[in-house]
Amino acid sequence: MNPASNLILVGPMGAGKTSVGRHLAGLLGLPLVDADHEIERDAGATVAQLFEREGEAGFRARERAMLAALLRRDGLVLATGGGCVLDAGNRALLRQRGFVVHLQAEVDQQLRRLAGDRSRPLLARPDRERVLRELADARTPLYAEVADLTYAPGDLDAQAAALQLAARLAQHWQRTGAAA
Ligand SMILES: Nc1ncnc2c1ncn2[C@@H]1O[C@H](COP(=O)(O)OP(=O)(O)O)[C@@H](O)[C@H]1O
Ligand SMILES: O=C(O)C1=C[C@@H](OP(=O)(O)O)[C@@H](O)[C@H](O)C1
Numbered sequence: 001m002n003p004a005s006n007l008i009l010v011g012p013m014g015a016g017k018t019s020v021g022r023h024l025a026g027l028l029g030l031p032l033v034d035a036d037h038e039i040e041r042d043a044g045a046t047v048a049q050l051f052e053r054e055g056e057a058g059f060r061a062r063e064r065a066m067l068a069a070l071l072r073r074d075g076l077v078l079a080t081g082g083g084c085v086l087d088a089g090n091r092a093l094l095r096q097r098g099f100v101v102h103l104q105a106e107v108d109q110q111l112r113r114l115a116g117d118r119s120r121p122l123l124a125r126p127d128r129e130r131v132l133r134e135l136a137d138a139r140t141p142l143y144a145e146v147a148d149l150t151y152a153p154g155d156l157d158a159q160a161a162a163l164q165l166a167a168r169l170a171q172h173w174q175r176t177g178a179a180a
């Protein structure tokens with residue numbers, strides 16, 4: 001079990017925060033909450049529509065408010081959006097309110113997994129590879145700053161990755177004396 005209040009997944013788009021998170025939550029017997037899905041439900045609009053109507057700044061304000069609301073709760077597996085770590089207040093909150101896993105992915109993997117995706121507004125342009133490399137340069141240090149554990153699934157699918165991550169978490173908590 002997760003010894004911290006919440007288990008929080010951070011990492012770049014396409015790393016598998018939502019899909020690995022769902023399998024992991026099943027294994028841990030905890031609810032999976034996806035911050036983007038909650039924002040969409042609350043707004044009655046998709047992330048892409050929010051970017052179009054309110055700009056990225058509008059979306060980030062909603063993301064900040066949603067993370068603050070969700071992290072008043074305990075016992076969640078929380079899949080965040082890849083850009084939530086840009087905000088220093090969010091980073092502090094993630095660290096305070098959960099055990100944070102940085103789910104890693106290579107740009108090549110992201111490109112493959114998100115090839116048919118039209119839901120991520122930051123990738124709605126032809127030079128996706130360049131965008132992903134620039135985002136990685138800017139954000140990887142921020143993921144590292146908040147992470148309690150870093151995990152790279154490599155070629156494992158989302159379900160196998162969740163199983164391996166659950167085992168790594170158990171090992172980590174045993175080593176650090178935090179197992180519950
Ligand atoms: N380990 C994995 N192996 C293969 N495909 C994956 C893996 N993790 C995620 N995917 C696929 O990549 C896409 C994006 O995954 P998603 O969970 O939405 O990532 P994120 O929430 O980190 O942006 C989905 O189609 C998902 O099925
Ligand atoms: O990296 C980002 O800035 C974003 C990542 C997306 O979530 P995923 O990381 O789940 O794809 C979503 O929050 C939005 O499109 C912005």
Ligand SMILES: [Mg+2]
Pocket residue numbers: 017018034036079080081
């Ligand atoms: Mg996601």
